[in-house]
Amino acid sequence: MLLALALVVTACGNDDDDAEPVSTEEAAPPPTEAAPSPAPTPAEPERPQRIVSLSPMATEVLFAIGAGEQVVAVDEFSNYPPEAPVTDLSGWDPNVEAVLSYEPDLVVIANDANDLVAGLEAVGVEVHLSMAPNDLGRGYVSAIELGAAVGRIDEAQALVADLQAQINDALAAAPDVPVRIYHELDNTYFSVSSNSFIGAVYAAMGTINIADEADTDGYGYPQLTEEYVVEADPELIVITDLVGYTPEDVAARPGWGEVAAVRNGNIVVVNADIASRWGPRFPQFVEAVAEALQSVVAPVS
Structure with missing residues (x-):
């Protein structure tokens, strides 16, 4: 645009030698501010569809937050709730090949025995460590963290609120x-x-x-x-x-x-x-x- 304007000014000067030169800065229209780009909407994390739980504690939480439909196998001691898909998998002496036979996209564990984490991550399987909490507060946090890992954070927050209310009532009694x-x-x-x-x-x-x-x-x-x-x-x-x-x-x-x-x-x-x-x-x-x-x-x- 500035080049075109300069050519116009030059032509006018040739037509009228007495005409004052025109500044390109004065002739140029004021710059307009570009509209800010909308912030990208964060994508909802995909819920794992094939969860293997090797922790009886985590198994109970998973089903309580509605993730039971995502669980394809649980360890031998995960005896609650009754609908949990109990197998002969061991959480204390786990076997990587046995766990992988269920084609999981997420494995929830209570401890990293037998280098389980390294074995699973080596083939691209995500692992969530859900250890026993050492106090009540950490117990609430661990439930929220597990809910986030399986795409059920709202349900986990609701569970924690209910647990807090029940436990506080019992403590008060x-x-x-x-x-x-x-x-x-x-x-x-x-x-x-x-x-x-x-x-x-x-x-x-x-x-x-x-x-x-x-x-x-x-x-x-x-x-x-x-x-x-x-x-x-x-x-x-x-x-x-x-x-x-x-x-x-x-x-x-x-x-x-x-x-x-x-x-x-x-x-x-x-x-x-x-x-x-x-x-x-x-x-x-x-x-x-x-x-x-x-x-x-x-x-x-």
Whole structure:
């Protein structure tokens, strides 16, 4: 345009020598600002269509957020919900070839045993690590992260809101008193400290967890001794329904007769799966403990 305008000015000068020269800057129209390009709309991540879950905890969350239709196989211990496609896959001793036989586009794991992650990523399969949380807050976050990984973030947020409401109600129902508590995982006296999501429940209820002092490395699952437990004198003992023994068996242990929980009959049995899995059924465990604590504080005569 400026070249054309310059030619016009030159022609006018030839026609009239007295005419003042015209500045191309004055003659040029003011520049117009280009309209900003609209920001690109972020694409919705594609939902994985063939999920393999090697974590019973993650399996329960996946089905609770509506991703069950995307799950093609779960490990041998993912026994809930009933419609979960249980296989002989192992989450503790996984085999890459066995997992790949289900042609997954996403594998959810609880730990990276046998270099599973490297084996799956080497063939282009995505992996989501969903470890057991060490407190309630991390449990909520892990559910949101899993929801995002499978394209169900809204559903995961709704699940978390429901879990928070249920757990908060159960915690509010528990007596806020320093009851000494012992959670027994098996007959070798493995327990849970406040550094685990199970122990975090006891801490939120204001109890004294006798395993805390023994958890020197902060792992969350210390192994105690029989003498340690007896000396700590717990007022409430919690065992699970999978240990193969009963409250009566615990009470009959040599030297346990004077333990407060044994003496007052405060040994409660909880569902092992519900108590050990962070997920949609976990509030039932919190409610069971709150009820047991009520019996300790206000025993029924």
